Amino acid sequence: MRRPRHARPILPALLLTALLAALSPRSPAQAQAQTPPPDPDLLARGRYLGETVAFCGGCHHAFGPRMQPIAGMELAGGRVFAERGMRAVAPNITQDRETGIGDWTDAQIAAAIREGHRPDGSLIGPPMPVESYRGIADRDLAALVAWLRTVPPVRHAVAERSAYPFALSPHGGPVASVAPPEDTPVARGRYIAVNLAHCMDCHSAQLSEGRADPNGRGARGLVLEGPWGVVQAANLSSHPEHGIGRRTDEQVIAAITRGVAADGRPLAAPMGARAPVWAGMTPGDLGDVLAYLRSLPPQD
Numbered sequence: 001m002r003r004p005r006h007a008r009p010i011l012p013a014l015l016l017t018a019l020l021a022a023l024s025p026r027s028p029a030q031a032q033a034q035t036p037p038p039d040p041d042l043l044a045r046g047r048y049l050g051e052t053v054a055f056c057g058g059c060h061h062a063f064g065p066r067m068q069p070i071a072g073m074e075l076a077g078g079r080v081f082a083e084r085g086m087r088a089v090a091p092n093i094t095q096d097r098e099t100g101i102g103d104w105t106d107a108q109i110a111a112a113i114r115e116g117h118r119p120d121g122s123l124i125g126p127p128m129p130v131e132s133y134r135g136i137a138d139r140d141l142a143a144l145v146a147w148l149r150t151v152p153p154v155r156h157a158v159a160e161r162s163a164y165p166f167a168l169s170p171h172g173g174p175v176a177s178v179a180p181p182e183d184t185p186v187a188r189g190r191y192i193a194v195n196l197a198h199c200m201d202c203h204s205a206q207l208s209e210g211r212a213d214p215n216g217r218g219a220r221g222l223v224l225e226g227p228w229g230v231v232q233a234a235n236l237s238s239h240p241e242h243g244i245g246r247r248t249d250e251q252v253i254a255a256i257t258r259g260v261a262a263d264g265r266p267l268a269a270p271m272g273a274r275a276p277v278w279a280g281m282t283p284g285d286l287g288d289v290l291a292y293l294r295s296l297p298p299q300d
């Protein structure tokens, strides 16, 4: 059968329209509506990373006057960091479209976490640990984004903007694509302690501009001032006196998961308040963190 001549361009034209529609940038609303439900394993991984290992809420929850998280305001922002001469304010990272990041695409959220810039191109400053998060593997980053998408929207306008006494510089260097394999405990422990839980942002010698020195990991670190007074992050290197060289595995794990020092003293809030959260880390992850800490050369 011969097709009428005028019908010939119709099919290609329809295909072209469909193709253009598929390629054209979609509005976040459409993007969200059309996104299939995330793979349950990816979402579970993201929840574990976001709520436990990386504990984004430690900075992004809304807190009351005695630093108690306000119920119903999870990840709604507002915590002020008045340290190192800066006054940084944690933004609302719930799915609220106006006051949170509900309008951002997955790629924009991923770029904020791992590359440190917002959709408008502005840079994200400290203490958001972007330098550490640059090492987050692709799959773990996708998992975090999948989890953030499930965070209920909370309308909370964080009015104050961060003010830095120094110019923010773009974050450079490569970003990670894959995580170290399961059977490399020291490398996996480093990935958890350096990149995900950002332990070493506090537990490292500090460079003058308040950045952790990657060559000083494990040395006595960041000085933190707050309702708990002034406290300095402990030396976690294998130094026998200044570090944890003589501590038993149980003592080190108790500090991380119960917030108690080797002598039974409760550790100050920057560490103590996170311990109940880190108690939820898998025994495998805790073992890897321990293996990594044990590998740190002695530091004074």
Ligand code: HEC
Pocket: 050, 054, 055, 056, 057, 058, 059, 060, 081, 088, 089, 090, 091, 092, 093, 100, 101, 109, 112, 113, 118, 123, 124, 125, 126, 127, 128, 129, 144, 148, 161, 162
């Ligand atoms: C040590 C504190 C801290 C931790 C931990 C932290 N953040 Fe942040 N984050 C901040 C601060 C402070 C800012 C704002 C910095 C600025 O104003 O430039 C920020 C900014 C952001 C932004 C940009 C939002 C906006 O509207 O500008 C996103 C997205 C974000 N963080 C996501 C996360 C996620 C996801 C995690 C956990 C994986 C996380 N953050 C962990 C402190 C933190």
Ligand code: HEC
Pocket: 193, 197, 198, 199, 200, 201, 202, 203, 222, 224, 231, 232, 233, 234, 235, 236, 244, 252, 255, 256, 261, 262, 266, 267, 268, 269, 270, 271, 278, 289
């Ligand atoms: C926000 C900063 C901060 C982060 C992040 C942090 N710590 Fe700490 N940590 C501290 C401070 C401060 C102390 C000392 C508290 C005190 O002396 O009361 C401490 C103490 C410790 C101790 C006790 C050392 C000793 O002498 O007994 C261990 C072990 C430890 N941290 C491990 C970790 C690990 C592992 C992580 C990541 C999973 C981590 N910390 C993340 C600030 C931090």
